[in-house]
Amino acid sequence: MATTASARPSLFQRLPVISQVRSSVGLQRGMLIAGLLLTGIFVLTAIFAPLLAPYGFAQLRDDDGAFGALQEPSAAHLLGTTTGGYDVLSRLIWGARTALYVIVVAVIASIVVGVALGLIAGYFGGWLDRILVVVADALYSFPSLLLAIVVAIVVSGGQSSMWGGILAAALSITVIFIPQYLRVTRAEVVRIKSEPFVESARVIGASHARIMTRHVLRNSTRTLPLIITLNASEAILTLAALGFLGFGIEPTAAAEWGYDLNRAVSDVTSGIWWTALFPGLAIVLSVMGLTLVGESLNDLADPRLRRRAAGGEPAEDLLAPEGDPGSGDGDTDLAEASATPMTKEGTV
Amino acid sequence: MTDVVQIRDLSVTFATDAGAVRAVDGVTLDVHAGEVLAVVGESGSGKSVTASSILGLLPETASVGGAVVVTGRDGHEVDVATLKGDALRELRGETAAMVFQEPSTSLNPVYTVGWQIAEGLRAHRRISKKAARAEAIDVMRRVGIPDPETRVDHYPHQFSGGQKQRVVIAQALALNPGVIVADEPTTALDVTVQAEILDLLRRCRDEFGAAIVLITHNMGVVADLADRVAVMYQGKVVEQADVRELFAEPREAYTRQLLGSVPRIGVGLARAAERASRRSPEWDAAAPVVEARDLRIVYPGRLRQPDFVAVDGVSFAIRPGEVLGLVGESGSGKTTIGRAMAGLTPVSGGSLSVLGVEMLAAKERAIRPIRSRVGFVFQDPATSFNPLLTIAQCIAEPLVVHGRFRNPAAARGRVDELLEAVQLPRSYGDRFPHELSGGQRQRASLARALALDPELLIADEPTSALDVSVQARVLDLFDELHRELGFAALFISHDLAVVDMLADRIAVLHRGALVEEGTGARVLGDPQDPYTQRLLASLPVPDPEEQARRRAEWEAMRA
Numbered sequence: 001m002a003t004t005a006s007a008r009p010s011l012f013q014r015l016p017v018i019s020q021v022r023s024s025v026g027l028q029r030g031m032l033i034a035g036l037l038l039t040g041i042f043v044l045t046a047i048f049a050p051l052l053a054p055y056g057f058a059q060l061r062d063d064d065g066a067f068g069a070l071q072e073p074s075a076a077h078l079l080g081t082t083t084g085g086y087d088v089l090s091r092l093i094w095g096a097r098t099a100l101y102v103i104v105v106a107v108i109a110s111i112v113v114g115v116a117l118g119l120i121a122g123y124f125g126g127w128l129d130r131i132l133v134v135v136a137d138a139l140y141s142f143p144s145l146l147l148a149i150v151v152a153i154v155v156s157g158g159q160s161s162m163w164g165g166i167l168a169a170a171l172s173i174t175v176i177f178i179p180q181y182l183r184v185t186r187a188e189v190v191r192i193k194s195e196p197f198v199e200s201a202r203v204i205g206a207s208h209a210r211i212m213t214r215h216v217l218r219n220s221t222r223t224l225p226l227i228i229t230l231n232a233s234e235a236i237l238t239l240a241a242l243g244f245l246g247f248g249i250e251p252t253a254a255a256e257w258g259y260d261l262n263r264a265v266s267d268v269t270s271g272i273w274w275t276a277l278f279p280g281l282a283i284v285l286s287v288m289g290l291t292l293v294g295e296s297l298n299d300l301a302d303p304r305l306r307r308r309a310a311g312g313e314p315a316e317d318l319l320a321p322e323g324d325p326g327s328g329d330g331d332t333d334l335a336e337a338s339a340t341p342m343t344k345e346g347t348v
Numbered sequence: 349m350t351d352v353v354q355i356r357d358l359s360v361t362f363a364t365d366a367g368a369v370r371a372v373d374g375v376t377l378d379v380h381a382g383e384v385l386a387v388v389g390e391s392g393s394g395k396s397v398t399a400s401s402i403l404g405l406l407p408e409t410a411s412v413g414g415a416v417v418v419t420g421r422d423g424h425e426v427d428v429a430t431l432k433g434d435a436l437r438e439l440r441g442e443t444a445a446m447v448f449q450e451p452s453t454s455l456n457p458v459y460t461v462g463w464q465i466a467e468g469l470r471a472h473r474r475i476s477k478k479a480a481r482a483e484a485i486d487v488m489r490r491v492g493i494p495d496p497e498t499r500v501d502h503y504p505h506q507f508s509g510g511q512k513q514r515v516v517i518a519q520a521l522a523l524n525p526g527v528i529v530a531d532e533p534t535t536a537l538d539v540t541v542q543a544e545i546l547d548l549l550r551r552c553r554d555e556f557g558a559a560i561v562l563i564t565h566n567m568g569v570v571a572d573l574a575d576r577v578a579v580m581y582q583g584k585v586v587e588q589a590d591v592r593e594l595f596a597e598p599r600e601a602y603t604r605q606l607l608g609s610v611p612r613i614g615v616g617l618a619r620a621a622e623r624a625s626r627r628s629p630e631w632d633a634a635a636p637v638v639e640a641r642d643l644r645i646v647y648p649g650r651l652r653q654p655d656f657v658a659v660d661g662v663s664f665a666i667r668p669g670e671v672l673g674l675v676g677e678s679g680s681g682k683t684t685i686g687r688a689m690a691g692l693t694p695v696s697g698g699s700l701s702v703l704g705v706e707m708l709a710a711k712e713r714a715i716r717p718i719r720s721r722v723g724f725v726f727q728d729p730a731t732s733f734n735p736l737l738t739i740a741q742c743i744a745e746p747l748v749v750h751g752r753f754r755n756p757a758a759a760r761g762r763v764d765e766l767l768e769a770v771q772l773p774r775s776y777g778d779r780f781p782h783e784l785s786g787g788q789r790q791r792a793s794l795a796r797a798l799a800l801d802p803e804l805l806i807a808d809e810p811t812s813a814l815d816v817s818v819q820a821r822v823l824d825l826f827d828e829l830h831r832e833l834g835f836a837a838l839f840i841s842h843d844l845a846v847v848d849m850l851a852d853r854i855a856v857l858h859r860g861a862l863v864e865e866g867t868g869a870r871v872l873g874d875p876q877d878p879y880t881q882r883l884l885a886s887l888p889v890p891d892p893e894e895q896a897r898r899r900a901e902w903e904a905m906r907a
Contacts, residue, residue: 196732197732200796202692203722204749204750207749
């Protein structure tokens with residue numbers, strides 16, 4: 001409808017993810033909603049862990065005495081207990097919290113550093129740009145897990161308190177992610193830099209700092225939500241891998257899915273399934289949720305991949321441009337509907 | 349006369365993010381065998397969509413109603429609107445072919461042109477590589493590419509723009525189709541090349557007997573080439589007539605308006621004379637705002653490539669309140685000069701002084717003081733605004749940067765004045781750039797350039813991305829503002845007629861050198877340089893009778 005198209009959608013409807021859900025259809029919408037659901041469950045579990053978990057993550061006994069190791073799922077322990085005598089369900093729920101902490105710290109740290117470096121490298125170019133790109137490439141060429149292990153050892157120094165472990169995992173992931181943000185931001189900035197509106201800011205006489213913050217930065221962050229979701233899922237995997245390899249967090253400091261999986265390796269062969277299955281499922285589902293969101297956002301951001309509702313008969317003619325001035329304002333631009341007008345001569 | 353294409357009650361609807369959009373609404377058209385039918389209209393009028401439907405080239409998001417019946421040379425009739433898959437492929441190339449707007453992107457850069465012409469032949473007939481190659485050479489010769497035996501093995505980048513378009517036309521002609529759809533075939537080309545391509549298209553009709561559906565917005569091209577004209581507006585055909593009849597006595601108001609807004613050479617002379625009469629006698633002695641002496645601008649070459657000299661030995665001056673029109677084809681260095689005056693491109697040699705600042709080897713710090721005294725209007729209104737700021741914020745930007753106001757909100761009063769000056773309603777300040785049409789955006793761009801009351805305005809092809817009726821309004825506005833504010837201006841354009849409307853003096857650039865400079869009356873009325881003469885002769889005028897005469901002259905000049 002011309003009327004609804006010209007009216008600005010409310011702020012809520014323009015929020016990043018919400019607007020995408022509204023614009024999607026069919027399978028793409030299903031994927032996005034499934035991803036959002038899984039991610040939502042993950043985040044809510046992490047936030048409300050103290051309320052949801054029946055026991056503490058390091059709890060070995062309650063008023064009735066010790067839990068006992070490798071108890072089968074029962075009314076007292078819905079998902080059974082581990083070799084170490086912890087409640088599986090409780091560690092699962094508390095583990096979500098650890099994962100979320102790591103994601104938040106890792107993503108925030110890498111965005112701040114990566115975007116700032118990418119902005120400076122892309123905008124000024126020259127030798128600084130070259131050095132930053134070479135360093136980023138060098139970091140890329142390291143196996144990311146090896147890098148994460150090294151950083152984890154350096155940061156925690158062998159200690160493994162909860163925040164020590166979380167920071168170690170988060171920072172090691174940050175080191176891997178910074179080159180990604182740097183490269184993506186830099187590429188966008190290089191593109192935006194040559195746009196006429198940046199040149200027009202230069203002609204106006206705006207300073208470099210003003211051009212960078214007001215004109216370039218905000219226009220070059222469009223792809224970031226996508227990388228954030230994809231990186232978040234990668235962060236969970238890296239954290240789990242660190243835990244699995246024994247560079248994670250001690251069970252008494254915080255619950256961590258990778259560590260639980262590690263402990264459960266020997267159980268599987270002896271027919272004890274509940275200790276390995278549930279932490280494994282938790283990792284798979286949370287990673288899948290985030291990846292689905294990321295991939296759907298990617299598809300929806302690209303008009304060529306985005307599906308649209310099949311074209312029916314238009315309710316009224318939409319030949320007038322979007323945001324049509326309507327009549328009576330003295331403007332009668334003829335059928336200038338095209339959003340990208342043909343350039344009748346290339347620039348010299 | 350038989351009809352090769354019969355379009356009956358065609359309607360095309362696109363599914364977009366904003367809902368369904370009807371691009372073509374009940375169009376009925378016939379294309380007779382061996383004629384040139386021009387479909388004219390402004391952007392968004394549905395002319396390209398109508399023509400694409402002849403080859404079934406509409407995207408998946410389109411739903412088509414009505415019938416498009418195409419008749420082959422063998423008399424076989426098919427309705428393209430219902431065709432799918434193999435049947436559609438058979439039609440394309442064999443019965444109907446297409447010539448696209450941009451020759452540089454419609455050829456595949458990794459194959460030789462001979463291979464690309466032969467590809468169509470081999471898709472439709474069982475034919476040996478050798479025979480296909482021989483046919484490709486033959487058709488290249490017929491479209492006027494010299495030395496086709498060697499050129500057939502060359503890649504697209506080894507051809508000039510005009511020759512590439514010849515190759516594209518050769519590709520279309522290879523299978524001898526009954527109808528060729530040419531979508532803005534000369535829009536991306538320079539005027540002098542355009543005349544040659546139009547000549548070739550005329551030969552396609554006369555020698556190959558092909559009907560041509562010519563889609564264009566350029567009324568000069570229509571007058572030059574078309575036999576019959578269909579005028580489209582908002583998805584409907586508003587008028588269909590013989591070309592002479594249409595230009596002589598257009599029936600519909602829209603057609604009259606369209607024809608009226610086409611700039612014609614000679615209109616500007618009166619305006620220039622009127623401006624000159626208002627100037628005081630001592631005006632001539634005033635210090636020039638801009639003075640270039642032996643200006644040289646070089647783009648450094650990349651590894652092992654020679655430097656590219658964009659501008660060489662150009663001298664000119666712009667005095668206060670004077671409009672200098674800079675005309676040239678693409679690659680002539682006209683935009684480079686404009687950018688150098690704004691400090692966007694470094695000057696390599698000679699001297700360029702803008703408002704008293706020498707731009708040769710000038711540092712950004714030296715240029716900054718004159719920034720507030722120079723305004724710049726960019727070519728493409730779609731990209732010259734920050735998409736995340738409202739129009740008011742964009743226009744306020746120079747005011748805030750130069751400390752006239754503390755923030756965009758405080759500058760709103762002045763912004764409203766500026767919006768009114770460029771005839772936009774105040775409420776448009778709260779809109780985002782993409783919510784404005786091209787012409788409105790270009791007016792806002794003018795408002796931004798004039799925000800600080802500059803002494804010098806540089807306008808780089810400000811109307812070349814606009815439709816002709818919108819262009820006319822923007823040009824009128826420019827003239828009006830110039831009269832009120834009295835700034836000096838450099839007006840860059842490839843279109844002599846546009847420059848003629850506004851400029852006091854005209855400078856003609858050719859390959860980086862200034863070939864002619866003088867008052868509009870002198871340069872356009874009595875051109876001395878052969879290049880200027882050629883440029884003027886190649887410019888098609890929107891009048892079939894007059895254009896036929898000029899074409900004869902042009903052919904004589906070429907011979």
